[in-house]
Ligand SMILES: O=P(O)(O)O[C@H]1[C@H](O)[C@@H](O)[C@H](O)[C@@H](O)[C@@H]1O
Ligand SMILES: [Mg+2]
């Protein structure tokens with residue numbers, strides 16, 4: 001059984017997950033808690049906003065389509081870092097973003113074990129537990145700590161793409177490469193200035209929708225791994241403290257062969 005104790009200033013509760021099941025790969029896990037948290041969030045929001053749409057990781061896993069329209073839409077990852085959650089590795093987050101006309105209006109990432117609440121609203125800055133956030137401002141790729149993710153794919157093509165991208169960055173060299181096991185929290189490190197960049201190939205919109213606006217509102221930049229304009233549904237992202245660093249990563253990271261195998265945002 002996996003469990004985690006979540007504390008906030010106002011309450012403390014234990015989330016139990018009795019059953020761990022596999023989804024797309026032996027490293028893509030889901031627990032009852034993922035499903036219950038998503039149901040709880042969607043039903044609470046739906047009560048207040050019955051017309052709004054939802055893209056939730058576990059609803060998609062259950063067969064719902066991933067369709068981002070102009071309608072008000074909540075994009076939810078009920079537990080980002082389920083492998084961490086199951087193993088009690090202490091980085092686990094709830095990620096919620098809200099979009100209108102395909103533009104993100106606000107995002108919230110709650111890193112449960114750390115009791116860190118990141119949030120940002122378009123045009124109103126990014127905050128961690130109420131305090132304003134600012135990216136590092138680093139422009140020299142050689143002085144960067146870069147965060148990425150190993151991902152859940154375990155086929156040869158995915159693994160060689162992932163490892164060769166990390167090797168190419170280390171050879172530049174960068175000063176460090178890190179992976180916390182939750183895309184949402186990884187990306188928030190860029191917003192805090194603790195990391196200078198984050199890139200990920202193969203994540204889903206629910207992993208990074210909220211943290212994208214948090215990075216942007218903290219003064220960072222977000223782009224596709226090929227250097228083009230960011231598309232939340234493309235499963236590729238670079239988030240960085242500056243355009244110079246983002247472009248430096250785009251020049252070494254390769255995604256094409258790997259992404260050939262992906263269908264967009266299937267859980
Ligand atoms: O825990 P998840 O919500 O499934 O998200 C995971 C993702 O599946 C995995 O590929 C990444 O490496 C993790 O960082 C995600 O956040
Ligand atoms: Mg996730």
Ligand SMILES: [Mg+2]
Pocket residue numbers: 034057077078079080081082
């Ligand atoms: Mg999840």
